[in-house]
Amino acid sequence: MNAFGTVNLIVDEIVKAEQAGSDVAEFKQSIVELIQKRMYVLDKEIKEQQQSFIKEQAELEPKSTAALLSYMHFLSQQDLVYSTSTNAVLDLETLGVAPETAKEGLIDKLYQRSEGFAGLVILVGNQQDELNRMLRITPTDQSLKDQLAVVTEQLKIAGESFKLSVELLTNLGFDADFYQSIILKLGGQLTTEILDPAVLSNMALRAWSVIVDYFSENGGEWVFKLLIITAIFYISRTLSRVFRRFLTKSLDRSNLRLSSLMKEMIISSASRFIMVIGLFIALAQIGISLAPILAGLGVAGFIVGFALQDTLSNFAAGMMILIYRPYDVGDVVEVAGVFGKVKSMNLVSTTILTFDNQTLVIPNSKIWGDVIKNVTAQQLRRVDLVFGIGYGDDIEKAERVLAELVNGHKCVLQSPAPTIKVNTLNESSVDFIVRPWVRTEDYWDVYWDLTKQVKLRFDLEQISIPFPQRDLHIIKELD
Known part of the structure; x- marks a missing residue:
């Protein structure tokens, strides 16, 4: 060749x-x-x-x-x-x-x-x-x-x-x-x-x-499977919605003291579980083995968990909040340096609505790692007020006026009894502490009402409210 x-x-x-x-x-x-x-x-x-x-x-x-x-x-x-x-x-x-x-x-x-x-x-x-x-x-x-x-x-x-x-x-x-x-x-x-x-x-x-040849031979079978899968998804979705509504009403009517987060998690988990079962049944209908899928999900979960460590820390903190319930939706709290009302919460973050109408989303890990102050956790709160009078004013009269104002307010509770005492002798005033007990929702109304009423009544009774002052004594030197 x-x-x-x-x-x-x-x-x-x-x-x-x-x-x-x-x-x-x-x-x-x-x-x-x-x-x-x-x-x-x-x-x-x-x-x-x-x-x-x-x-x-x-x-x-x-x-x-x-x-x-x-x-x-x-x-x-x-x-x-x-x-x-x-x-x-x-x-x-x-x-x-x-x-x-x-x-x-x-x-x-x-x-x-x-x-x-x-x-x-x-x-x-x-x-x-x-x-x-x-x-x-x-x-x-x-x-x-x-x-x-x-x-x-x-x-x-x-x-x-x-x-x-x-x-x-x-x-x-x-x-x-x-x-x-x-x-x-x-x-x-x-x-x-x-x-x-x-x-x-x-x-x-x-x-x-x-x-064309494949679908000519297997088209009928695939159409039947598609109809079965569609029916399974529809039934699963319907059951999920019905069960969600039923569970929501049941939890609302029950005597169990569950937080909003716990209720939402139970309801969501139950409804999603039904959808997942429906998905697995649908996959089985088209001949897909579930074992490799579950194994793949396990590996994917490990990889995602490693990549989302911060998110998982928020999730863990959310679980702690869910278990110990330091606050709930609607509570007024001070968390992570933020003061406001809890608007919503989930396992990852908490949404706070401040009193100047700002919406703040705070990761749960920051909340759980700091001091949590729940202002509305108790049904009763004590209003702490301080009023000062001059050293020349009648202490008994001032105390009587304060008692009349406190006891006369419709929102002040008689039990526990309010406290009115002379507390401090300051440089320029004699200070009274006034501590009435009120329902938590009446706190600010009582605070503002008493502050205004004390000023007006002291003026009427000619009781002075001194401001800080300092007396200077000048000594003239003799020649």
Whole structure:
């Protein structure tokens, strides 16, 4: 075959000489005759190799190592002969000779060879898929592993010769687009021919044909499964909503002292549990195994948990708040340096509405890691007030006035009894502490009312409310 490499070089030189105007007609004719004789020999070699291979395979055990080696040797011989024959035809065309009969015969042989390979690739590929499926069921079966190794090697060998045959057909001007889609299944390298619009169109038509055939055979089954899945999802969603409403009403009517967060978590968890059960049932209907999904969720949960450590710390703090219930929705609290009313809460964060109408979302980890002050946790609160009078004013009178104002307020409770005492002798005033008890919701009303009423009444009773002052004594020095 190396002689034909030399012939190719000679053909190139003849073409260059003719282009230069040299007379090489006699030499050219001799080369043409040499190529034609060699093509006859090559055609004879193809037939002899095929007969020898058939005879040899009959003496060997099918799918044995010896049979596989014989198959490899046969294909390599055939590949070389067909490649050389194709080069010979192309050389004759380069020299201006039209070997139509030889070319058509070679194209016919390559076409039959490609057809055989196409069927073989599909058949062996199906065998490979079946063996892989069986190995997934019995992964320790050595016999299956050996069969798979032989089939895989056979597919690889046939695939290489198949690609070469298609390439030779293309070089001879034959439309081999049909085979490119089959070559793609072998996982080989993409060639420029595959990117040709005709090739892509052929592949798309074949894919569409496969889809149509599949749904023609299995369409009814899939439609039935789709209807079942839709019904399962609808039933699960309906049950989830009904159970959510039922559970909400039950918890609202029960005597259990549950926080809003606990109620919401119980209701949400129960409704979502129903949806998850429905999802698993739907997946089982289409033949999806749940074990790999659950295992995957476990691995994904570990990865997500590692990546979201801060969020998980908030979640853990939310669980502590859920268990110990230091506050609930509607309580007025001071947490993480923020004072306001709890608007909403979940396991990750708490939303506070301040009294100047700002909405603040605070992570639960910051709340649980600091002091929590719940202003409205108790039903009763004590209002702490301080009023000062001058040193020249009547203490008994002032105390009597304060008692009248406190006891006369409709929101002040008589039990526990209010406290009115002289507490401090300051530099400029005598200070009374006034500490009435009120309901928590009346705290600020009483605070503001008493502050205003004390000022008005002290003015009316001519009781002074002194401001800080300092007496300076100036001593005049005598000369």
